[in-house]
Amino acid sequence: MQHSAASEKADVVIVGAGPAGAVAARKFVEDGYRVVCIEQGDWPDYTESHVADEYLELSAGKQWNPQPSVRQAFSDYPIDTTESDVEPLIWNGVGGSTVMYAGIWMRLMPSDFRVRSLDGVADDWPLSYEDLAPYYEQIERDFGVSGYPGDPAFPDIDAYPMKPAPIGAAGRMMAEAHNRLGWHWWPGSNAIATEDYRNQGACVQRGACMWGCINKSKASPDVTHWPDLLNQGVRLVTRATAQEIETDSRGLATAVVYVDGDGVTRRQEADLVVLAANGLGTPRLLQLSTSKRFPNGLANGSGMVGKRLMMHPFATVVGVFDEKLDPWKSVWGQPIYSLEFYETVKERGFVRGAKWNVTPTGGPQSMTAAFPWGGKSIWGERFHETVRERLGHSLAWGIVAEDLPEEHNRVELDHSTRDGSGLPGVKMIYRTSKNTKDLLAFNVDRAAESLREAGASQTIVAPMIRETGWHILGTATMGNDPGSSVVDGYGRAHEVPNLIIVDGSTWPTSSGMNPTPTIAAFSLRAAEHAVAQRGSQAVAS
Structure with missing residues (x-):
């Protein structure tokens, strides 16, 4: 592997180019931020891998198979499911797993945010349906x-x-x-x-x-978002595998370390780090990011990183x-x-x-x-x-x-x-x-x-x-109590103020709905809040 190289510092670095990452990137770039997005996969190929319309079903067997263990693309990492009742279905690349979803679009119900209050189980969300409603409306247009x-x-x-x-x-x-x-x-x-x-x-x-x-x-965001985002100045780095989120002596995020497509280890410095790597990739990167201050993984003082996995x-x-x-x-x-x-x-x-x-x-x-x-x-x-x-x-x-x-x-x-x-x-x-x-x-x-x-x-x-296992939720749960959750109701890590998680790993409960609309709406709300708090945001020096 070649030596490490540094990139020009950004205002925001986002890990993951799926719906959560694309939505956050749009909000940040529209508000004048310099945005870099790191994506371990590449663009989907809608041409060469489809011989003709009448053979569409045949392409589902390999290159469009949603199981990483079957597909075995360069962007896929090993997933041991020998102790799981459900196989995860994910697609690593620009657009994320929505490249392979059915497009079903359902908001959560108001009751989904209040499971503890209504039924005495699990936890309530630290936000309500009414809090997300305007973001749902915007996301449906987008x-x-x-x-x-x-x-x-x-x-x-x-x-x-x-x-x-x-x-x-x-x-x-x-x-x-x-x-x-x-x-x-x-x-x-x-x-x-x-x-x-x-x-x-x-x-x-x-x-x-x-x-x-x-x-x-x-x-899928490779269609709806990324062509416009590139024109707006967002820098998208594909075939780049995030290895670690670095922090300084105060516990603030400083950079994402990644290996690019040529095998060069690089550091992308930024004032804000946004994680949008899904319910498997996000806890994996947090667990990889150990240090003297965070010996059990970044933002894991509660011990909840990786726990409460929900699979629908x-x-x-x-x-x-x-x-x-x-x-x-x-x-x-x-x-x-x-x-x-x-x-x-x-x-x-x-x-x-x-x-x-x-x-x-x-x-x-x-x-x-x-x-x-x-x-x-x-x-x-x-x-x-x-x-x-x-x-x-x-x-x-x-x-x-x-x-x-x-x-x-x-x-x-x-x-x-x-x-x-x-x-x-x-x-x-x-x-x-x-x-x-x-x-x-x-x-x-x-x-x-x-x-x-x-x-x-x-x-x-x-x-x-x-x-x-299309829906992978709950492995970096949100809540008001830092002792029992990883992030707050805006996706901010309790222990790392300039780390924001915007994917489905933040969900306290799973609902019975297809999650993409709520993931996207939450990401927009989290990014909007980060922009509003820019003046008081703690960042590494």
Whole structure:
């Protein structure tokens, strides 16, 4: 490895170019800050890795696979999941994991911020829904969200930038079933453009949202933010692996040390350090950043860095129908969703709830995959008949279950493995709680009931799918008490005043919602607060 080199000092250095990092970068650069962003991956390739539209499903097997252990890209670090019930799904690169998300866009509910007050478990957030509401509104404009306002189950969402995507035959079928059952449903809100919008093209409903949108309709920051940010003067360093956050004798952050794409170790000095490296990458970097003052990792005086990992265990229930549904002709996000079983009803025997969304089952290759078919192989003498029954005639309810924080679920450094730059990998220790298992079982039964009401000839249950760890939350939790949390309600580390964490690792509870909108809204609020406090901000000399 070559010798260390220093870069020109910045006002802000951000680690991670996903939604949290891009949102923070936009706020800082618009307020006149000199911003550098360090990203260990590279730009997504929407061209060479897609042979042609009709082969989109094939590209999901390797370069667009969301599992780092399968993809094995240069930017991926080892993740030991031998003691985890769920596999993490992340994408390291410009745009972050939203490059591979479905685009489902849901705000948290007001109750999600008050779980301790309402249900006597976990912790309340040190902020409320009302605190985030104006930031949600701005973020929805920035990410080009389409939807239909007025859901009576939600707070006051007055408008979305664009009309919703068509709910399609599958959405209509399930909406009619819920009308008969008297259960809630609503047209889906998605970060998918239904018309040409800023940097996004109008969705043509290829149904391939989760392995790269070649039409750039899906709102990932490599499309919505970074082209503009580069023009505004943000310096983006790709293929750069952060090794350590340095601090001075007062415990203030001074620089991020990283290895660039040529193997040169560099230091990026800045007055503010912003972490946006997701629920695995952020605790990993904090744990790597040890010193005499912080022997157990940076900002870890509470001992909470890496603890309270939450993963949103996910289940699906598939319905197979005689009717032709053509589920690949749609957005892969959520044509419709249901919040019928979202809030706590104590008589059910568990606390909290789940959000459902209709999920397409995909094209020919998807008919043979483990997801969402319960993990059972269909190879055998009825193979052709099974594919014929499923293909174009099936849909699924995807069930996102709230996962409560538990300290034994955690992320640790794994010194037995090394990434490409020689740094330790991580070990995930995660076991699903009884409350989550009971919650999922209840919702699986109700979803099967919903599909039968819609006329499904058979239902296929995947009660909890291992390869569904899209949402990695809670490993640098926020709170008012420095003894039991890592950061405050604005993402500022209690022990390091010029270190701000803006990704999902800060969440005290997981909610039952897809987290990207709240991660982005929180990042905007945190960056705005940092700008407002600039005059009194302590920085290293």
